[in-house]
Amino acid sequence: MSIDGALSVAHMCAGILLFFLALGSVALAVLIAVKPGPDHANERLRTRANTFSLVENVVLGFVVLTGVVAAWIGPWSFSELWLWSSLVAAAFYSFALVFVTKPARMAVAEGSSAGKVGMQVNLQMVHVLLLLVVLASMLAKPA
Numbered sequence: 229m230s231i232d233g234a235l236s237v238a239h240m241c242a243g244i245l246l247f248f249l250a251l252g253s254v255a256l257a258v259l260i261a262v263k264p265g266p267d268h269a270n271e272r273l274r275t276r277a278n279t280f281s282l283v284e285n286v287v288l289g290f291v292v293l294t295g296v297v298a299a300w301i302g303p304w305s306f307s308e309l310w311l312w313s314s315l316v317a318a319a320f321y322s323f324a325l326v327f328v329t330k331p332a333r334m335a336v337a338e339g340s341s342a343g344k345v346g347m348q349v350n351l352q353m354v355h356v357l358l359l360l361v362v363l364a365s366m367l368a369k370p371a
Contacts, residue, residue: 232301239294243363245288250356253280257352260336261345277333285322292318295366310365317362322357329355 229237256277260270292315299311305310333346 232298235298235301239291239298242287242291242294243366246284246291247356247363249280249284249287250359254275254352254356256280256306256348257333257349260333261349274333278330281325281333283329284325287324288318290320311370314362314365316336317358317365321341321358321362324351325355 247346256273260273260277263270295311295314299306304311329348332351336345336348
């Protein structure tokens with residue numbers, strides 16, 4: 229297998245892993261939202277959700293790195309719209325995961341209103357939908 233093929237497989241596998249990690253984050257967000265408030269079980273769930281978030285960011289960095297390297301050694305130009313839109317979506321995903329979703333998760337675990345609890349779950353769902361859009365743009369790229 230060539231380096232280009234191996235890089236493509238690593239990129240695809242990491243993207244699928246990122247999608248499943250995002251689904252796991254949704255499941256943890258729902259579990260946290262079941263009983264919002266200060267609770268020992270919620271503390272453990274929040275710790276797991278924060279760990280999932282960290283792993284998501286690391287895997288996202290790997291996906292971006294392998295994607296940029298594949299574009300660099302592959303037949304694509306860096307001026308193509310699908311490549312830049314995917315990079316911007318990945319940057320937005322990481323930024324929102326750290327600076328929007330994590331504070332919302334922390335507020336829910338400390339006891340919060342029903343609106344904030346629902347918003348935290350909605351934010352996780354938006355992350356999954358954003359990953360689906362990025363995945364679709366990767367599959368629709370020119371051959």
